[in-house]
Amino acid sequence: MSGTNTSMSRAEILGNIRTGLNRNQDDSQRQQTVANRLATKADNLIPGRAQLPFTEQVALFKAMTDEALAELIELDSIEQVPQACTDWLSNHGIKQLISASDTELTALDWSPLDQQQITRTERVAQAGDTASLTSSFAGIAETGTIMLHSGSQSPTTLNFLPDNHLVILRRSTIVGVYEEAWKKTREKYSNSMPRTVNMITGPSRSADIEQKLQMGAHGPKNLVILFIND
Amino acid sequence: MQINTPFFKQRAHDALADENLQKALGNLKAGFPEKRAIAVDRMPEFEELRNQGRDLKNHILEHLDLYIEQFESKVIENGGQVHWARTAEDANQIILDLCKQVDAKTVTKGKSMVTEEIGLNDFLEANGVQPVETDLGEYILQLREDHPSHIIAPAIHLNLEDVSEAFHEHHKRPKSDDPAVLMQEAREVLRDKFVAADVGITGANFCVAETGSTIIVTNEGNGDLTQTLPKTHIVVTSIEKVVPTLEDMTLFLRLLARSATGQEFTVYNTLSTGPRREGDQDGPENFHVVLVDNGRSEMVGSEFQDMLRCIRCSACMNHCPVYGAVGGHSYGWVYPGPMGSVLTPQMIGIEKGGMLPNASTFCGKCESVCPVKIPLPKLMRHWREDEFQKHLQPKAARYGLAGWAFMAKRPALYKPYARMASWFMKRLAGKKGRIKKLPLAGGWTDWRDMPAPQGTTFMKAWKEQQKNGEQP
Numbered sequence: 001m002s003g004t005n006t007s008m009s010r011a012e013i014l015g016n017i018r019t020g021l022n023r024n025q026d027d028s029q030r031q032q033t034v035a036n037r038l039a040t041k042a043d044n045l046i047p048g049r050a051q052l053p054f055t056e057q058v059a060l061f062k063a064m065t066d067e068a069l070a071e072l073i074e075l076d077s078i079e080q081v082p083q084a085c086t087d088w089l090s091n092h093g094i095k096q097l098i099s100a101s102d103t104e105l106t107a108l109d110w111s112p113l114d115q116q117q118i119t120r121t122e123r124v125a126q127a128g129d130t131a132s133l134t135s136s137f138a139g140i141a142e143t144g145t146i147m148l149h150s151g152s153q154s155p156t157t158l159n160f161l162p163d164n165h166l167v168i169l170r171r172s173t174i175v176g177v178y179e180e181a182w183k184k185t186r187e188k189y190s191n192s193m194p195r196t197v198n199m200i201t202g203p204s205r206s207a208d209i210e211q212k213l214q215m216g217a218h219g220p221k222n223l224v225i226l227f228i229n230d
Numbered sequence: 231m232q233i234n235t236p237f238f239k240q241r242a243h244d245a246l247a248d249e250n251l252q253k254a255l256g257n258l259k260a261g262f263p264e265k266r267a268i269a270v271d272r273m274p275e276f277e278e279l280r281n282q283g284r285d286l287k288n289h290i291l292e293h294l295d296l297y298i299e300q301f302e303s304k305v306i307e308n309g310g311q312v313h314w315a316r317t318a319e320d321a322n323q324i325i326l327d328l329c330k331q332v333d334a335k336t337v338t339k340g341k342s343m344v345t346e347e348i349g350l351n352d353f354l355e356a357n358g359v360q361p362v363e364t365d366l367g368e369y370i371l372q373l374r375e376d377h378p379s380h381i382i383a384p385a386i387h388l389n390l391e392d393v394s395e396a397f398h399e400h401h402k403r404p405k406s407d408d409p410a411v412l413m414q415e416a417r418e419v420l421r422d423k424f425v426a427a428d429v430g431i432t433g434a435n436f437c438v439a440e441t442g443s444t445i446i447v448t449n450e451g452n453g454d455l456t457q458t459l460p461k462t463h464i465v466v467t468s469i470e471k472v473v474p475t476l477e478d479m480t481l482f483l484r485l486l487a488r489s490a491t492g493q494e495f496t497v498y499n500t501l502s503t504g505p506r507r508e509g510d511q512d513g514p515e516n517f518h519v520v521l522v523d524n525g526r527s528e529m530v531g532s533e534f535q536d537m538l539r540c541i542r543c544s545a546c547m548n549h550c551p552v553y554g555a556v557g558g559h560s561y562g563w564v565y566p567g568p569m570g571s572v573l574t575p576q577m578i579g580i581e582k583g584g585m586l587p588n589a590s591t592f593c594g595k596c597e598s599v600c601p602v603k604i605p606l607p608k609l610m611r612h613w614r615e616d617e618f619q620k621h622l623q624p625k626a627a628r629y630g631l632a633g634w635a636f637m638a639k640r641p642a643l644y645k646p647y648a649r650m651a652s653w654f655m656k657r658l659a660g661k662k663g664r665i666k667k668l669p670l671a672g673g674w675t676d677w678r679d680m681p682a683p684q685g686t687t688f689m690k691a692w693k694e695q696q697k698n699g700e701q702p
Contacts, residue, residue, distance in 0.1 A: 017527050017530045030292075038300065041477055045282055161459075185476075192441070199495075208383065216417070219450065
């Protein structure tokens with residue numbers, strides 16, 4: 001690297017910290033403390049709000065998504081998704097659906113879209129896209145938050161670039177608090193992480209002009225949760 | 231950024247007389263404190279979360295070197311690179327070099343106070359790379375060649391009219407005074423910039439040692455477009471942002487949104503762990519983390535270590551009567567309000583930043599709302615002591631204090647003078663008990679009346695209480 005020596009900076013920064021902490025000698029106990037904390041992954045205080053029976057967690061999730069100004073459409077099964085998408089898109093005069101390509105989605109019968117001349121394309125998002133459809137990993141009752149993981153079949157741009165984001169959420173994936181979602185993530189990725197984890201709570205907004213809230217800043221103007229009662 | 235901290239007095243004076251600024255600041259006072267109070271009410275465990283937040287930060291700082299090393303090794307394990315920058319200059323050079331590696335012409339930026347601190351935009355521009363701010367508030371400021379006056383609501387000092395003017399001039403579209411129309415305009419203009427950018431630069435609210443992830447927290451979604459679309463994502467962050475685990479990060483996320491905007495949760499909380507993976511259809515091909523020190527490592531083990539707990543929520547300035555009266559620009563550098571008054575002297579030197587720890591009434595509101603319970607008034611007092619010991623205060627203040635100390639240590643002198651001053655002030659105040667003009671106290675009486683002392687002197691009241699056996 002020209003002009004700067006980051007390894008020298010590194011040594012100086014760590015040296016300063018160690019000097020400040022008076023720890024230039026035996027460090028084994030501190031190292032053990034750190035190793036323990038990283039291995040235990042202990043919970044801190046978990047608020048009582050979402051420590052509820054499952055049905056009440058589901059009710060809390062719905063109430064919190066409503067507060068976050070997301071739209072929630074309840075469906076009996078995943079098979080109803082194509083019709084629900086068709087209805088929502090045609091109500092909003094949208095003729096395009098950019099879709100993630102996971103097997104859950106591709107396996108569905110998409111013929112309802114054809115009747116309304118809506119095209120469905122599986123690709124990453126581009127500027128100008130009006131609507132996207134993705135799956136999701138979990139719903140978090142505490143704040144009505146949806147967790148999404150990036151992957152080869154679930155490009156991240158679909159969550160941000162299109163004007164409207166339709167997202168499928170299965171009732172069975174609702175958890176009470178963020179911590180439960182982290183535990184499920186670790187299980188799925190064997191203690192690693194997907195490249196991107198998105199926690200999304202309602203549509204994009206900004207209050208940067210005179211502290212007055214406006215919806216639809218840079219991300220989706222509408223977040224539509226297709227809630228599968230599985 | 232130019233340092234104007236030595237002119238705090240004049241700038242504060244001008245700010246108080248600036249009608250537009252006062253109007254804009256009215257939005258702050260009515261907004262954030264009330265929203266925070268509601269959010270705190272809805273979370274009965276909030277006080278205990280604050281205690282845990284404080285304790286966890288203290289634990290992290292006691293093991294800071296080890297957690298940073300762990301974070302670094304995890305970033306590398308996930309295919310990213312970590313660059314260490316001792317100074318602002320080092321950080322700027324590293325970032326420029328990374329931009330040049332990919333022949334970057336434009337760089338989109340998410341909101342980042344660390345990049346303000348190191349003066350990144352000016353440096354990139356001077357070296358042929360065009361930075362584009364994408365947070366709505368920061369974008370407005372960039373068009374106006376202005377700087378943030380608040381760490382989470384950067385354009386809080388502006389009114390609708392200012393935004394409307396700036397957009398009309400730069401976007402060449404019909405002028406609008408509808409905030410919704412203005413935001414839509416920014417959305418459309420910035421869409422192309424997001425897609426065209428070669429590099430995306432964001433900050434990080436936290437760096438997770440367990441996983442090597444960085445997290446950004448935004449309401450607009452601009453940070454996500456910034457870091458997902460370009461080929462290279464550079465995270466510019468500082469060494470104290472590291473947290474041990476995802477659970478530990480979660481504790482701070484619960485505190486952050488509520489303390490900052492009074493939201494239950496910020497709209498987008500996004501973790502980034504390394505570059506694009508095999509089979510991924512989008513996401514950056516290069517993932518860099520620039521760890522900035524810029525004076526922080528010297529704070530470890532010093533009387534200012536507590537300041538490193540700060541999670542940049544802005545609650546202290548939102549509730550500060552001084553900030554609310556004079557606005558962020560009066561402070562004259564990047565970080566305003568109580569947290570800025572502690573941090574700024576550390577970063578630019580007490581010689582230049584000495585005015586700021588004095589710009590406080592020590593009312594203690596900042597500490598009472600701080601999510602990690604930083605004793606901000608105490609830390610400002612440390613700076614005042616430091617300033618006094620280095621003989622940096624104005625002569626009038628030094629001699630005044632010395633004179634007062636001389637008297638205070640000699641009760642036989644002090645008592646009669648206190649009685650006399652009290653009598654004199656009462657006479658001056660007349661029947662209403664308010665003094666309109668007081669010699670040597672123009673800084674007070676120019677703006678409001680000085681209440682005259684009530685009743686007797688403190689010493690006399692004390693004596694009588696002791697005699698009557700009352701509790702003081």
